[in-house]
Amino acid sequence: MNVFWLGFGKMGEPMALRVAGAGHALKVFDLSDERRAAARAHNLEVIESLGDAVAKADAIVSSLPNDAAVSQLLADEVGALLNAKPGTLLIETSTISAAASAVLAKAAAVRQLGYLRAPISGSVAAAANGTLTTFISGPEDVIERASPIVSAYASTICVVGDAEQARVMKLAVNLMVTTLVASLGEAYALCTKGGIEPKVALDAISTSAIGSPHLKFKANALERRDFTPTFTTVQMRKDLKLISDGARELGVPVLLGAAVEQIMSATEASGFGEEDYVACAKVIAGLSGLQM
Structure with missing residues (x-):
């Protein structure tokens, strides 16, 4: 063609x-x-x-x-x-x-x-x-x-x-993807403050029942402190706005999505807007009193 x-x-x-x-x-x-x-x-x-x-x-x-x-x-x-x-x-x-x-x-x-x-x-x-x-x-x-x-x-x-179902489907998947990555940041901070070596914690998360291909990919990047963007924080914030606007029109509550939107907003405000959105782990770690 x-x-x-x-x-x-x-x-x-x-x-x-x-x-x-x-x-x-x-x-x-x-x-x-x-x-x-x-x-x-x-x-x-x-x-x-x-x-x-x-x-x-x-x-x-x-x-x-x-x-x-x-x-x-x-x-x-x-x-x-x-x-x-x-x-x-x-x-x-x-x-x-x-x-x-x-x-x-x-x-x-x-x-x-x-x-x-x-x-x-x-x-x-x-x-x-x-x-x-x-x-x-x-x-x-x-x-x-x-x-x-x-x-x-x-x-x-x-x-x-x-x-328009494909548009809704893509936003639903991105809602789950960004929620997963934000929860990875929280789990990382929890394990680190609980005395588990970062590599040990991230390896254990990756091999657990929750260890999807995407989570393993992001956990590996987090272990290496590699925030080279595959999808930036700014881009994810754009998608989260689309998700919240679309959900509002359909009358669907996205409670976790709203919380993650605030996490990504804080990540961008902290100067990590052009880094990969897994940089939210740095913000969560900072709120936990950890240095990354």
Whole structure:
């Protein structure tokens, strides 16, 4: 397929390379000079405007940071959808609100596009290896048509509905992920103050019944005091706001989520906003009288 790729960021880059490697003809657009240069370094065709490249595309795939970027680059009066021909696939992989996605769905319907909500879950390494998980929702025929592209970067594809369900699913998973990491920080402080060596404590946590792959990954980073971001505190705060707003609209209490949102707010205020969100362990340790 002729694929127009919108957003060549931290996750967009390895996903786009997987799609290009699967034999699809790829054209890349990004607002950042640095990211456009990165695409050119991979010998990908970079375009400077949305017009002709979108008009010739069989599919548009977007990987963008937030609701505002999705609205600006896709749905606004000068967005990519304006130039898309009827029948074009729109595969939107960002973590955005169900409300923003519903606006995008209306814009896609006006242009007679096939809209697939397809937020992804996993690390940059998983994106590079083609082993991401994606939660998808949309019409059955759109899901089928999008499969050759989605399967290039995701090994686990969870179909959860035909409308905005994928957006809700992604936020629900992120709620559990961030709660798990915050509880890891508390457990770490508890064990350390209780006289257990940090490595011993983290190894025991990782091999316990709670030791999921994600927890093991974060525990290993915490043991090494490596706060290099795979997902920053600022990014997680953005997702927590989406979670709380979405839950409020649905009338669902997220009591643990509210507490974790405050923990991440304190983490950002402590100067760790651009570090991995496991840096919340440093804030919890400090409140416990520990030095990290």
